[in-house]
Amino acid sequence: MEPFAQSQSMRRYAFLLIIVFAFTIPLFVTSRFYLHVLIMCCIWGMAATSMNLIMGYTGQVNLAHGAFFGIGAYASGLLILKLGFNFWFAMLVACLITVLVGFFMGVLALRTKGSYFAIGTMCFNVIVTVIIDSWDTLTEGARGLLGIPRPPSIPLLFGKEISFSSLVPNYYLVLVFLLFTLFVVHRIVHSMMGKSFAAVRGNEELAESLGINAMGTKLMSFLISTFLAGLAGVLYAAYIGFLSPEISDYHVTFELLVFCLIGGLGTLVGPLIGAFILTIVSELLHGLAFPRLVIYGFLLIIIIIFLREGIAGGVRKLWLKVAQEGGR
């Protein structure tokens, strides 16, 4: 087998092992604190992976991602609390609302390029946060939206049920959705649609001359990524139970950006790795007087100057080099 195919099937085995491992974690990790950290890792991992789709694979610096996370969270929270929607139905509708807002923003913003697009999307992020904060008759503004319930219990056979009042079922819930997100992104990236995204990222003019509708492609990538961001927001709202406008703030966007960059844009697992490592580190050091962002800042600068592809990207390059040499 060529070294490339060899490394591919090895990677698949590794993935399966990790997934199985992930499912068995609650058997030996019983501490509430660590389970909480893992749940947050999964949620941020979803948000970061979805950001990777528009940024890493399609090459558009979207700095409004936090806004969509927040919209998904608030939409589902409000639908459940104020309109009495069922959790699963609220999840679906909230994600659709997020995509709708994303569509509006995408159609306006994607006409611009590069730094203009970055700034435009950042302004949009600010607008969303300000609206959530100021429209307090709808969103409770700075008072915060409180009391969002956990998902309703899922009835099983023999009178048993899965109740989300304890942590473990919540962990499995977010794990399943994380895997769903990874699955969707994986399928897209390895398809002709994914190749179109990469083409637009590589050279937009060339892609257009080959018959690829650049604007439509960017919009599609954007919409999928906002849907998944909204989904992460919904899970966040149901798990944490209360929301404040900060959850859609551009600081959230920046943190997601850091996860993606440190883990490696443009690789599937990079943002996940970034999200996991940094969430774990920041939760563990939560109590200490720890200038977390200062360290992030230094990390970011060092990575962008010296290790542009992040950890996962660097590992992949190393792996390919080793695989190529080993194949001789």
Place this chain on the structure above:
Amino acid sequence: MSLFIQQVINGIMLGSVYSLVALGLTLEYGILHIPNFSHGALYMVGAYVTFLLATTVGLNFWLAMIVAMAALAFIGILVERLVYRPLMLESPLSSFIAAIGLIFIFVDGALNIFGPDFKRFPPVHSQVFHMAGTTITLQRILIILVTVLLIVLLHLFIKKTMIGATIEATAQDLEGAQLMGISITRVRMTVFALGTALAAAAAALIAPIHLVHPGMGGPVILKAFVIIILGGMGSIPGAIVGGFIMGLVEALSGGYISTSYNEVFAFGVLVLVLAVRPTGLFGAK
């Protein structure tokens, strides 16, 4: 009517501050093509330095401002040399991201060193004037006057000195300037020193009125980018005029409509303009 005049004066004052910040930014982005998103964070550092000098060291306000400008010019040179220079040949996106890293460092650093509370500046230039039914403190008038002075000085510097000429030459044609023996390194350093010093001046001027806190740079930098996109990257008149318009829009809409939404107006305008003209009002191609 007096509310109107009050808000107009407020607007011109705010506009002065925005102009200075936008000027610094447009020099950096227009001439060096560096989207220095950390400009706002440096502005904030300038405010803190001035504050420290005025309170702890007890310097006269103007002296504090000048020293702060010098200090920030130095920090600006460091930032250019250590962060932006290595990324010179990469896409502007990398510089943008590095800038975000710088923001984390400066803002969170300030948060940790000084705490999140709003620092009150010692009273300075607080004589009050009454005109046409409005109340203005001396500080507000001085802000406008000093801004005009700085703009004139900047203009003279660029038009009348050798260094200014080399900056103009580099802005027009990078390769040509290099072929003529102009040291691009020097130009980069000078432009950054200038830009950061202007931001420090703006921060020092507004600090007694708006108080000093770690997040003060955030809204300012976004508005500055809006100004230079609308006014034209690298256009000095664009930055000045744009700054004053921004200040007036903010003051008037804040006074007549609602303060919570006034940021939304500025950004909304930007989003709309970009939707119609994706390359900005004065952009090419």
Place this chain on the structure above:
Amino acid sequence: MSVKLLDVQEIVKDFGGLRALDKVAFYIREGEIFSIIGPNGSGKTTMFNVITGSLRATTGKILFKDEEITNLKPYTIARKGIARTFQLTTVFTLNTVFDNLMISHRLRIKAGLFGTILRSGQMRKEEAKCREKAEEIIRFIGLEQVRHRVAGSLTQEAQKRLSIGMALATDPELLLLDEPTGGVNMQEINALISLIEKIRDHGITICLIEHKMKVALDIPDRVLVLNYGEKIAEGSPAEVSGDRRVIEAYLGESHAA
């Protein structure tokens, strides 16, 4: 009876005060090799850009197979059957040769979201089509040996062949080649010429922009000469090379007559 495949009617292109194309009119017949020549800055690439929709024509019409295509978007024009290469060889430098060819056929398939995620039978068939086309083209242009090499690591000449292959993978009826022999040495020119003729033999109409006289006058059936954005001659290579105005434009007035 040869059909007018591309009909360019009095195209004017102004850039602000500068007139780059001044009422240029010509047509290309189906199945021929047509070339556009002229001194630097005469508007040849601008003409290509207007045809492919990268630039808007100020006035004038362009018809392709009797259908008006003026000012349509580049991707629409590509889908209608006009493909092009660029003067500065343009490929997706970070992808493999094979990937470059696969993506070039994307315009001929449907790639819906749900089909993509579920990898439906339809989706797999569409992907197989792209794969087949890529195989076909990679043999045609002779790059099978380097199919897994990253495009940016190929030689200049191989990259040129790849970019031509990519344009071919879009299944065009008209192929616009912008200076295909630019930056290529004498040996390689002959190989490229046979490739171009091979393409013509497969039924694709070709329009070249060329600088090198040998290529510009030897292989085409008809030639258009531009100077300062104006058409100064159109006809067979023999007619055009004897034309007074053409000689003047290239060599200066003293050489004419």
